[in-house]
Amino acid sequence: MAGPRVVIIGAGVVGAALADEISARGWTEVTVVDQGPLPATGGSSSHAPGLVFQTNSSKTMTELARYTVEKFCSLDVDGKPCFLQVGGLEVATTPERLTELHRRHGWITAWGIESRLLTPDECAEQHPLLNRDRVLGGLLVPTDGLAKAVLAVEAQIRRATERGVTFLPRHEVLDVQQTDGRVTGVLTSEGEIPADIVVCCAGIWGPKIARMAGLNLPLTPLAHQLAWTGPVPALAGQTEEAVRPILRHQDADLYYRDRFDAIGIGYYGHRPMPVPADDILSFDEADTAGGMPSVLKFTEDDFEPAWTETQSLLPATKDAKVEEGINGLFSFTTDNFPLLGESPDVKGFWVAEAVWVTHSAGVGRAMAELLVDGYCSSFDLHECDLNRFEPHQLSPEYVLARDCQNFVEVYDILHPLQPSGHPRPIRTSPFHTRQRELGAFFLEANGWERPQWYEANAPLVEGRSVPTPGDWAARYWSPIVGAEAQATRETVAMYDMTALKRLEVTGPGAGAFLEGLTTSKVAKSVGSVTYTLLLDHDGGIRSDVTVARLGRDLFQVGANGNLDLDWFTRHLPADGTVQVRDITPGTCCIGLWGPLARKVLQPLTDEDFSNDGLKYFRAKRAYIGSVPVTAMRLSYVGELGWELYTTADQGQKLWDTLWQAAQPLGGIAAGRGAFNSLRLEKGYRSFGTDMTYEHDPYEAGVGFAVKPDKGDFVGREALERRRTDVRRKLTCLTIEDPRSVVMGKEPVYEGDRAVGYVTSAAYGYTIGKGIAYAWLPAELATPGTTLHIGYFDRRVEAVVAEEPLFDPTMSRLRG
Numbered sequence: 130m131a132g133p134r135v136v137i138i139g140a141g142v143v144g145a146a147l148a149d150e151i152s153a154r155g156w157t158e159v160t161v162v163d164q165g166p167l168p169a170t171g172g173s174s175s176h177a178p179g180l181v182f183q184t185n186s187s188k189t190m191t192e193l194a195r196y197t198v199e200k201f202c203s204l205d206v207d208g209k210p211c212f213l214q215v216g217g218l219e220v221a222t223t224p225e226r227l228t229e230l231h232r233r234h235g236w237i238t239a240w241g242i243e244s245r246l247l248t249p250d251e252c253a254e255q256h257p258l259l260n261r262d263r264v265l266g267g268l269l270v271p272t273d274g275l276a277k278a279v280l281a282v283e284a285q286i287r288r289a290t291e292r293g294v295t296f297l298p299r300h301e302v303l304d305v306q307q308t309d310g311r312v313t314g315v316l317t318s319e320g321e322i323p324a325d326i327v328v329c330c331a332g333i334w335g336p337k338i339a340r341m342a343g344l345n346l347p348l349t350p351l352a353h354q355l356a357w358t359g360p361v362p363a364l365a366g367q368t369e370e371a372v373r374p375i376l377r378h379q380d381a382d383l384y385y386r387d388r389f390d391a392i393g394i395g396y397y398g399h400r401p402m403p404v405p406a407d408d409i410l411s412f413d414e415a416d417t418a419g420g421m422p423s424v425l426k427f428t429e430d431d432f433e434p435a436w437t438e439t440q441s442l443l444p445a446t447k448d449a450k451v452e453e454g455i456n457g458l459f460s461f462t463t464d465n466f467p468l469l470g471e472s473p474d475v476k477g478f479w480v481a482e483a484v485w486v487t488h489s490a491g492v493g494r495a496m497a498e499l500l501v502d503g504y505c506s507s508f509d510l511h512e513c514d515l516n517r518f519e520p521h522q523l524s525p526e527y528v529l530a531r532d533c534q535n536f537v538e539v540y541d542i543l544h545p546l547q548p549s550g551h552p553r554p555i556r557t558s559p560f561h562t563r564q565r566e567l568g569a570f571f572l573e574a575n576g577w578e579r580p581q582w583y584e585a586n587a588p589l590v591e592g593r594s595v596p597t598p599g600d601w602a603a604r605y606w607s608p609i610v611g612a613e614a615q616a617t618r619e620t621v622a623m624y625d626m627t628a629l630k631r632l633e634v635t636g637p638g639a640g641a642f643l644e645g646l647t648t649s650k651v652a653k654s655v656g657s658v659t660y661t662l663l664l665d666h667d668g669g670i671r672s673d674v675t676v677a678r679l680g681r682d683l684f685q686v687g688a689n690g691n692l693d694l695d696w697f698t699r700h701l702p703a704d705g706t707v708q709v710r711d712i713t714p715g716t717c718c719i720g721l722w723g724p725l726a727r728k729v730l731q732p733l734t735d736e737d738f739s740n741d742g743l744k745y746f747r748a749k750r751a752y753i754g755s756v757p758v759t760a761m762r763l764s765y766v767g768e769l770g771w772e773l774y775t776t777a778d779q780g781q782k783l784w785d786t787l788w789q790a791a792q793p794l795g796g797i798a799a800g801r802g803a804f805n806s807l808r809l810e811k812g813y814r815s816f817g818t819d820m821t822y823e824h825d826p827y828e829a830g831v832g833f834a835v836k837p838d839k840g841d842f843v844g845r846e847a848l849e850r851r852r853t854d855v856r857r858k859l860t861c862l863t864i865e866d867p868r869s870v871v872m873g874k875e876p877v878y879e880g881d882r883a884v885g886y887v888t889s890a891a892y893g894y895t896i897g898k899g900i901a902y903a904w905l906p907a908e909l910a911t912p913g914t915t916l917h918i919g920y921f922d923r924r925v926e927a928v929v930a931e932e933p934l935f936d937p938t939m940s941r942l943r944g
Contacts, residue, residue, distance in 0.1 A: 132156030135500075136315050136322050138302050138338055139330035140167055140286070141174035142278050143484045146200075146493025147330060148294045149285035154501045157293035160322055161286075162315065164301035165412035168283040171422045172332045174486065176457045178355055178393055179276040180375045180386055181487045182217045184237045184244070184268070186874060187466070188886075189509050191240040193491030196507070200490040201276050204284040211281040215387075216374035217273025218247075218255055221265045222442070226380050228601075229542045230268045231921040237270060238919065239876040239886035244270045256373045258363065258392075258443045275371050275386060278486045285493075297322075301411060302331075305341040305478060312342070312477040326500065328479045333423060333458045335468075335482040336406040342478040345523050346468060348460050349532035350409065352402035352425050354432050356394045356454035363445035364390040379540035381438045392446060394439055397540055399431035401533035404458060427454035459485065463522060463531035467492060470499070470515035473695055480515055504666045509823040511671075516695040521555050521576050545872055546572060546581075546605040554578045558627035559717050559780025563788070567798055572605065575690065577628035580800040582609040589616055589797070596867030598892065601921070610802035614894040617766060617807060621723030621791055622799035623784070626772060631713045632686040632694055638706030639682050645842055646700060648826065648835040651676040651684070658746045658761050662826055662834050663696060664844025668851045669822045670829060671696060673814065677748045677761055685712075685759070685774075689816045700843075717780040721787060722770030724941065729791045730771065736760075738771075745943045754786040766804060767811035767933070768941055806891045809900045810935035812861060818873070819859055819888040819902055825851045829859045830932075858910040859888065861934065862918070862927040864899030867892060869925040876919040877903045877927070884909060887918060896934050901927060 132155060137144045140163035148161050165171035181201075183194040201212035221227035230246065237244045245268070252267040253259050286296055297319070304316040305327055314323040331338045333350040340346075364387075371387035378384070382398035404425070415422040432454060440447045460483040462468060468482040469492065479500070484492045491508065498505045511517070521527060530551050548571075555576040558564075564571075568584025586609050595611030597603060616622060634643060640652030649661035657678050663671040675687040688694065697709045721730060731738050736751040738760070743749055748761040759774040775783050788796070812830075814820055820829040825848060827835075835848065862877075864870070870892045877885040885905040893900045901918060909916065912931045917924040936942070 132158055132501075133325035134323055135159045135326045135328065136324040137161040137328045137330055138315065139163055139172065139332060140170050140282065140296060140298070141172045141330065141332055142282055142486050142489035143332070143481050143492055144330035145282040145285040145289070146490045147328060147481060147496050148289040150493045150497035151500060152289045152292040152294050154497055156501060159289070159294045161294065161296045162300040162302060162317055162322065163298055165298065167296060167298045168286060169279050170298070171412040171415065172334070173423050173457065173459050174278045174282060174332070175421060176355070176424050176455060177278045177486045178386060178395055179278055179486060180217075180384055180395070181276050182219070182273050182375070182377065183242055183270060183487075184219070184233050186236055187512060188240050189512055190466070190488060191237065191242065192508055193488035193495070195242060195491070196494060197276070197488055197490035198272055198274070201281050204281055206280045206284050206287070209277070209280055211277045211284050212274055213277070213371045214272060214274040215371045216255070217270045217377070218252065218267050218374040219377040219379060220252055220259065220267040222263050222378065222380045224265065225542060227265045228921060230266060234268050235875045235919045235921070238883050239874060241883070242270060242272065244268060256376055258373070258445050260442055260444050263442055269374065273375060275375060276486050302338060302341070305338070307342065307475055307478075310474065310476055312475060324477075326477045326479065328481060328496065330481045332482070333409055333460055334406055335460065335480065339480060342472055342475045344472045344475070344478065344480070346480065346482060347463055347518060347523050347528045348468060348483050349529055350404045350406055350458045351461050351532065351536050352404060352456035353459050354396040354399055354427070354435070354454065355457050356396070356427070356432060356435075356451045357388065358392045358394070358446060358449040359452040360390045361392055361445055361449040363448070366390070377540075378438070378442055381435070381442070382540050383435055383438060385443070392443070392449075394435060396432060396435040397536065398434060401536045402456060403529060403533060409458065423458045425456040425458065427456055429454070461532040461535050463528055463535070465535050467513045468515045469496060469510060469513045473516055473698065505822075506667055509821045511692065511817060511822050514692055517690065517692055519575055519691055527552060527555075544601070544604050549573050558625055559777050560625050560627070560719070560784045563781065563784050564625065564798065569800065570607070572801065574628040575630075579628050580625060580798070581605065581802050582607050582613060582800040583798050584609070586613055586616070586797055589613070594897070595894065596892065598870040599868045602870045602872055606802065610800070610806070611892070611894040613797060613799035613803035614806045616795070616797050617723050617768060617799055617803060618895055619724070620795040620797070621721065621725040621729050622797050622803070623787055623791065624720035624722065624766075624799055624804055626718040626720045629718070630688040630690055630693065630711065631716055631718075631774070632688050632697065632709055633712045634684040634686060634697070634707065634709050635682055636707040637682055638702055638704070639684055642700070642702065642707045643676060643684060644840060646697070647674070647676065648842060650836055650839050651678070653678060655680060656747050656749055658748050658763055660746070660834055662831060663693065664842070664848060665822060666844055666847060668825050668844045668847035670816070670820050670824055670826060671822060673816050673831065673834070675761075675763065679748065679750070679759065715777050716774055717777055719773045719783060719787060720764070720766070720770065721773060722764050722766050722768040723796070724769060725794045725796070726768070726770035728794055729787060729796060733786060733790055740944065753783060756783045756786060758783065764942055765813055766807035767936055769944055805889070806894055809889060809891050809902065810893045810895055810933065812933035814859070815889055824859070827852055827855050828857055856907055857885070857904055858907050860903055860905045860910040861930045861932040862901045862903055862916065863930045863934070864901060864918070864925055864927050866925065867899065869920060869923070870899045871901050871918055871920050871925065877905060878917045878919060878924065879909060884916070893934060900934065
């Protein structure tokens with residue numbers, strides 16, 4: 130036996146996959162408990178229809194699904210396959226959906242999986258039951274198919290058992306035991322099981338189990354309808370379980386699969402039916418009642434529209450009828466991503482929750498790597514990390530509302546900028562009233578209402594060259610965006626930067642603590658501001674941050690989100706010499722930027738804001754009028770100016786003071802649309818979009834933030850190994866056609882070969898070209914190289930360019 134003592138709660142597709150993967154890596158002192166029998170334990174895995182569509186806007190989710198497909202294809206139980214690779218077909222019955230299928234084809238191509246766009250005739254050839262007259266086109270992914278979930282569970286249980294893993298059915302977990310903030314075991318209906326690590330893979334019961342460890346899990350079980358027809362005469366004699374591709378009719382919230390001579394019909398078009406985890410029966414309770422815990426009574430009235438539409442799309446079903454159906458429970462989260470990671474409060478308590486069959490084996494591998502190696506080398510998990518949420522995102526009202534909304538929208542065509550729904554607004558900056566007075570068009574950022582543009586700036590559009598993008602990019606866009614971007618470079622603009630997370634690091638050990646986590650020297654003189662990186666143990670980028678030293682033992686960190694706070698907290702020294710706290714809610718920030726920024730600011734203060742008085746990447750405390758601020762001379766838009774921080778109670782006063790001084794100089798308030806355009810003109814990266822855990826600094830073009838002559842830091846040794854092996858690069862592309870502004874996640878082609886994908890994109894209103902950053906093979910990242918971006922049904926010419934595109938000498942920033 131090897132490794133720590135591990136207890137996995139739940140023996141469904143996730144728990145079984147984790148047991149298999151972790152034992153394959155040498156950890157065999159593993160016990161898997163489940164309240165139900167094996168291999169059909171009564172959770173979602175036991176009734177899941179098994180459709181595996183790999184296409185997803187998230188690269189990570191596609192890669193988790195791809196690994197699941199590959200693994201399940203290699204598994205069998207006594208010769209019975211665990212995956213039927215019949216392909217996956219999505220069909221369009223409206224022009225809007227046909228356009229969306231082109232976008233989805235772009236995603237799956239960008240992520241490296243084979244797919245084909247089909248004509249209506251080709252769709253009918255693939256799935257002869259289709260009503261050819263209703264179909265406008267389709268998307269086929271040949272490697273999709275049907276996962277035999279219960280068989281896959283059994284196959285992985287057998288493999289793990291052979292390596293020494295113990296599986297204990299009929300063991301209901303009653304408590305997660307802990308001492309001094311660390312798990313010590315689990316109490317089950319059959320006794321105690323000691324453990325050093327406990328992993329909750331309980332699926333729809335996840336919130337109930339997590340609560341035993343003091344963890345609030347933002348997950349809602351929702352019922353989803355699945356029905357089966359009786360024999361369909363057109364399928365008479367079909368001896369194989371599935372011969373046609375699994376089918377999605379997303380225009381009507383429907384999907385279909387074969388089962389010999391019958392058809393399975395899944396439906397998302399009904400009302401949301403949430404069920405509290407505490408109300409779900411145990412296996413024994415459900416079994417006594419003659420059912421399964423994850424299966425609720427079929428509500429026929431809710432299914433009527435689905436059956437009517439099915440008979441239209443698949444006319445052969447008119448000769449059959451619905452003979453059985455269930456309302457099956459599945460897990461939903463507020464952002465449609467799984468919940469993976471360790472509790473922030475109880476060491477050794479981990480979760481792998483909200484994982485569907487589609488991604489189960491991939492998640493099993495990812496979790497095994499996290500546990501055994503301390504980091505995940507196969508997948509970028511920043512979107513899935515359990516600790517990504519802000520406090521308001523864990524409230525019961527928020528979780529229920531967003532989870533139900535995600536159920537309703539599961540097959541909807543969603544724009545990348547589409548605003549979220551109720552509850553809103555949640556967080557407003559002290560400037561909100563003034564922004565509304567200026568006609569701000571708000572989008573949401575981490576719960577904050579953040580202006581995208583201001584209608585008050587509409588007169589600025591007149592006389593300017595602001596091209597209109599194509600229909601898709603023109604949604605949630607206004608020509609005012611372009612006018613605000615140009616005006617920033619001409620005069621001065623005020624940007625609300627409150628939504629960006631701010632952390633305060635204090636204590637006698639603060640400097641040494643930050644030095645050990647960052648790639649640059651940050652414990653410099655008081656008043657220094659440093660752009661630096663946080664790395665994982667494998668050298669991948671966990672975040673990029675700014676660190677301002679405001680006192681001997683006082684630092685302010687400009688962070689990217691709650692994961693940075695979690696990372697810092699997990700690395701705090703045990704001796705109490707360092708404290709970290711989130712100061713975002715009690716503070717606010719205005720970015721005052723533009724060539725006239727100094728003319729606005731200097732008359733308002735006795736402090737020297739000249740170039741010598743406060744140099745680039747320096748900070749100082751000052752009074753702006755009567756408002757105390759921390760001023761940092763840095764800019765994400767590439768113009769002279771400062772980030773001005775104050776407390777929330779003084780925020781509106783700061784806004785009014787700056788606004789009054791800026792008006793005579795033509796100053797404006799500007800929104801995020803202009804901000805994004807300007808930052809791409811300067812080539813500034815955005816973590817989570819342009820670079821993530823899977824990239825290192827040298828690939829991402831931020832190697833300048835790594836100082837080899839400093840002391841040790843997390844990830845240094847691994848980074849040294851990666852430094853000389855740069856095979857891909859984040860690359861700047863420009864696009865001449867202003868109507869071909871792309872949005873991100875599109876494939877990049879060299880000839881007919883997909884070679885990379887777009888990260889961030891916008892129109893550069895200063896340079897007069899479209900801008901797209903993309904990950905490309907290093908050999909193609911040479912300025913002047915002509916490539917093409919796949920944008921819906923077109924190929925857009927793009928040329929590799931030197932960066933930055935604007936002010937390469939940095940004279941405007943440093944003036």
